[in-house]
Amino acid sequence: MSRKLIIVFEGIEGTGKSHHINKVAKYLRSKKKDFIQIREPGGSKNSEKIRKLILDNKSSFNNYTDLLLYLSARSENIEIIKTNIGKKIILIDRFTDSTIAYQHYGMGVNLKFIKNINNFLLKNINIDFTFLNTVNKKNMKDRLMNRKILNRYDKFDYIFYSKVQNGFLKILKKNPKKYMQIDSNLNIKYNEKIILNKIDDLI
Template sequence: MYKKPIIVFEGIEGSGKTSHIKFVENFLKKEKLKYLKIREPGGSSNAEKIRNLILKKNSSFNKTTDLLLYLSARSENIELLKKNFQKKIILIDRFIDSTIAYQHYGMGVNLNLIKTINNFLLKDIKVDFTFLHTVDKKNMFSRLKERKNLNRYDKFKFNFYNKVQNGFLKLSKKNKKKYLIVNSNLDIDFNKHQIINQIKKILR
């Protein structure tokens, strides 16, 4: 019997997390393991509507509205998460740490406010393991240039992304056993190998 954990992929724009989550998906399919994959913001139908609102190029919400929209999208996913919690492996592209890293460390929103609403929404739903992807300035911007469509969060100055990435790293230090730092400046096959190896350990 394999474990059914919640596994999260975190990192700033251009850090490779979305590519790596696809590698894990392919591995799970090959092993014929049941899983659910969602992204934040997004996932359920209503959460995807909120995602489109948040990320529109011409949106100009203040930082508190941004936070509440992100958490509203998460609220729309709660039933989906509850339905699959401990029944399937759950893969999430951005989750709790992203809210804290972007909204608190990046934008300066009160941390207690974020934690209070988040705890109210999630209750007993806990993350089992996080892959935190890091990337340098050169690689981040070169990868963003390759994207056909840039959203509002792809257009900040590097100082903002640097604060967010440092925020992620601070969060990872609080419980190192539940994080793997993935240096996305390294060869993609090397990172794929170490991620899949870690997935195998998590599922034992």
């Protein structure tokens, strides 16, 4: 019997996290495993509406408005998670660590404020494992340049992304047993094998 875990994929732009979560979804489908796949912001119908607002290049918000929009999108996803927790494997493209990495370490929003709202929303929902994808400056820039469409969060300067990535690494160091760092500067096929092997171990 498979373990029905909550597995999150984190990382800054250009790290390949969305590629890898899609590969894992394809793998689970081939193994006939019950799972759901959501993203943040996004996932539910209302959360996808909020996503469009957050990522729109014409949008301009102060840091607290930005945070609260992300948390509003999460609030809309909580029922999806609650409905499926313990019944299906739950794959999430970005989750609570992204909020801390981007909004606290990147933008300087008070950490206690973020954690208080996250704790209120999640209550007894716990993440079982996180794949943290990291990337160097050159590869991140090259990959963003190859994107046909860039959203608002693809256009910050590298100092911001560096702060965010270092924030992710600080989070990882506090609980290393529940994280695996994936060096996305390495061959993508090599990383796919590492991730899928870990998925097999987890479930």
